[in-house]
Amino acid sequence: MAEVKTSDRRTENVDDVLAIKAVDVRIRRGTAWGGRDGREIVHGVSFEVERGTVTGLLGPSGCGKTTLMRAIVGIQRGVSGDLRVLGRGPCERELHRRVGYATQTASVYSDLTVTENLRYFTALSAQQGALSPQEVIRGAERAAARVSLSAEMHTQVGRLSGGQRGRVSLAAAIIGGRELLVLDEPTVGLDPVLRRELWDGFHQLADQGLTLLISSHVMDEASRCDRLLLLREGRLIADETPESLLEITGAADLDHAFLCLVEPRRAPRQTPPPPAERAQDLSRATTDCADPPETADPLKTANPPETAGSPGTSRSAAAPQQCDDRGLRLNLPRTTVTALRVLRQMRRDPRTILLVLVLPPALLVLLQAIFAQSPTAFDRAGAGLLGVFPLMTMFFLTSVAMLRERRSGTLERLMTTPIGRGDLLTGYGVAFGLLAVAQAAITTTTAVALLHLAIAGPLVMLGLLAVLSALFGTALGLLTSAFANSEFQAVQFLPPVLLPQFLLCGILVPHDQLHPVLGVVSMLMPMTYVVDALSRISTRPGVSMMVVRDALVIAGCAVVALALAAGTLRRQTP
Numbered sequence: 001m002a003e004v005k006t007s008d009r010r011t012e013n014v015d016d017v018l019a020i021k022a023v024d025v026r027i028r029r030g031t032a033w034g035g036r037d038g039r040e041i042v043h044g045v046s047f048e049v050e051r052g053t054v055t056g057l058l059g060p061s062g063c064g065k066t067t068l069m070r071a072i073v074g075i076q077r078g079v080s081g082d083l084r085v086l087g088r089g090p091c092e093r094e095l096h097r098r099v100g101y102a103t104q105t106a107s108v109y110s111d112l113t114v115t116e117n118l119r120y121f122t123a124l125s126a127q128q129g130a131l132s133p134q135e136v137i138r139g140a141e142r143a144a145a146r147v148s149l150s151a152e153m154h155t156q157v158g159r160l161s162g163g164q165r166g167r168v169s170l171a172a173a174i175i176g177g178r179e180l181l182v183l184d185e186p187t188v189g190l191d192p193v194l195r196r197e198l199w200d201g202f203h204q205l206a207d208q209g210l211t212l213l214i215s216s217h218v219m220d221e222a223s224r225c226d227r228l229l230l231l232r233e234g235r236l237i238a239d240e241t242p243e244s245l246l247e248i249t250g251a252a253d254l255d256h257a258f259l260c261l262v263e264p265r266r267a268p269r270q271t272p273p274p275p276a277e278r279a280q281d282l283s284r285a286t287t288d289c290a291d292p293p294e295t296a297d298p299l300k301t302a303n304p305p306e307t308a309g310s311p312g313t314s315r316s317a318a319a320p321q322q323c324d325d326r327g328l329r330l331n332l333p334r335t336t337v338t339a340l341r342v343l344r345q346m347r348r349d350p351r352t353i354l355l356v357l358v359l360p361p362a363l364l365v366l367l368q369a370i371f372a373q374s375p376t377a378f379d380r381a382g383a384g385l386l387g388v389f390p391l392m393t394m395f396f397l398t399s400v401a402m403l404r405e406r407r408s409g410t411l412e413r414l415m416t417t418p419i420g421r422g423d424l425l426t427g428y429g430v431a432f433g434l435l436a437v438a439q440a441a442i443t444t445t446t447a448v449a450l451l452h453l454a455i456a457g458p459l460v461m462l463g464l465l466a467v468l469s470a471l472f473g474t475a476l477g478l479l480t481s482a483f484a485n486s487e488f489q490a491v492q493f494l495p496p497v498l499l500p501q502f503l504l505c506g507i508l509v510p511h512d513q514l515h516p517v518l519g520v521v522s523m524l525m526p527m528t529y530v531v532d533a534l535s536r537i538s539t540r541p542g543v544s545m546m547v548v549r550d551a552l553v554i555a556g557c558a559v560v561a562l563a564l565a566a567g568t569l570r571r572q573t574p
């Protein structure tokens with residue numbers, strides 16, 4: 001990252017005063033891994049946001065407001081230049097305890113109630129260790145009250161109106177934003193009374209020392225900001241107070257001033273003037289808007305001379321930042337609340353749970369019926385399927401669940417909270433692991449007690465292998481979800497990832513009857529080890545070294561898949 005050459009002492013003072021300092025910040029989008037490809041969306045903007053103020057970020061649709069906000073909260077790739085947030089680089093994890101971010105769409109869990117959502121985000125926001133249950137309850141209630149949602153606390157978010165959902169999302173941001181709140185169009189879809197209430201609330205927060213950066217399209221909101229940043233096509237064209245913006249443009253109101261700056265040559269009037277005045281007014285509009293006087297050139301105002309040419313901020317020096325959040329250290333309270341949250345979501349979807357628990361034993365019953373004339377074939381295939389079914393169902397469930405998290409924007413929000421990737425994935429692993437245990441218990445019991453599947457080895461080991469296999473399916477599902485952009489694509493991954501494994505794992509054709517090349521390929525497939533281990537348990541008493549080896553291979557594959565999933569979790573919108 002390019003550094004501004006200031007003494008440490010001065011930087012310290014500046015950071016005490018400024019919440020955000022941007023010098024020649026450029027952002028490229030359309031690059032998946034932070035390289036120099038893609039399109040430059042933000043072209044070298046420089047500005048400062050003082051602490052304890054409300055700053056409006058305005059500009060036409062597509063000008064780069066969201067992109068800039070994403071850079072400020074540390075989830076945008078391809079950012080170069082010098083961007084300091086609360087005196088730190090925007091990617092530093094320490095900021096996740098101090099900065100709250102509300103995305104444009106309501107990024108909260110629609111299958112949970114308002115209380116459940118807000119308690120979850122409150123629990124995640126703990127500075128250190130865990131908050132007491134009372135603190136979590138109080139934090140959630142306070143946040144709901146801030147956005148006038150106390151009456152809806154026990155309503156499922158999916159049953160709220162669009163505006164109410166947006167307010168839940170805003171409350172979640174307020175919970176996380178101890179020092180800085182970055183709000184992307186937080187008042188969209190709200191009626192004027194609520195908008196006014198929220199803006200009063202924003203100013204109360206600012207009076208308490210919080211800094212707010214708020215994007216908006218509504219000009220009466222702009223007039224409530226202490227300062228306005230105006231973006232046009234990724235360039236900052238004004239950085240002014242609302243009053244001086246009116247003065248510079250000579251416009252009667254901010255709506256007009258905005259249009260003057262954004263479309264200088266097509267500045268409209270609010271009401272059509274009488275024909276006699278038209279010529280005179282047009283010439284005034286040209287003077288005021290089309291060609292603003294040199295001294296009032298908003299482009300010059302927006303980029304103060306001392307920063308515009310700061311040493312070390314030249315284009316060549318500005319390499320894209322890479323967010324360094326590779327830490328996978330586990331935080332037990334955050335992992336636990338995440339597992340509980342996922343379990344709560346599962347509880348809201350009884351049909352899926354029923355399917356997960358009932359489908360594998362039902363398939364085994366069908367299999368026994370098919371092999372009614374050949375019980376040995378059922379014994380051979382049945383044991384292997386005790387591991388294959390959980391693997392497949394967990395793969396599918398978790399890939400869709402994580403994809404939903406990614407698409408609903410909640411993953412993006414989580415990436416701006418103190419939760420680590422390890423906490424999140426382990427939370428998912430624990431929740432789905434518990435489901436896997438239930439599934440393994442039901443399927444194994446059905447197979448042994450009801451279908452009389454012959455098992456020579458210990459039943460506990462059989463169940464353990466089934467759970468291990470389900471955990472591998474969970475990790476694989478979390479990993480592949482990163483490469484799917486829709487539920488349809490997630491379903492499409494099922495055949496290429498699992499079908500070859502199923503065909504070669506030894507259930508359909510024993511390994512010794514496979515072509516030698518296919519035999520080698522099958523040994524590269526984790527499902528082979530699942531089926532081998534289960535077949536050995538079913539045919540031989542005790543636990544052989546080969547079973548232990550197979551179990552270790554499956555566990556190793558699960559760990560590798562989980563680590564790769566953690567690596568791809570931060571795959572942001574490019």
Ligand SMILES: Nc1ncnc2c1ncn2[C@@H]1O[C@H](COP(=O)(O)OP(=O)(O)OP(=O)(O)O)[C@@H](O)[C@H]1O
Binds near residue numbers: 029063064065066573
């Ligand atoms: N994932 C993406 N990959 C590449 N370009 C993108 C991506 N998302 C957005 N863009 C481009 O970035 C530009 C800025 O988008 P951004 O969402 O920041 O605009 P905005 O000012 O917030 O718009 P709006 O007010 O409509 O929300 C747009 O031209 C858009 O096409």
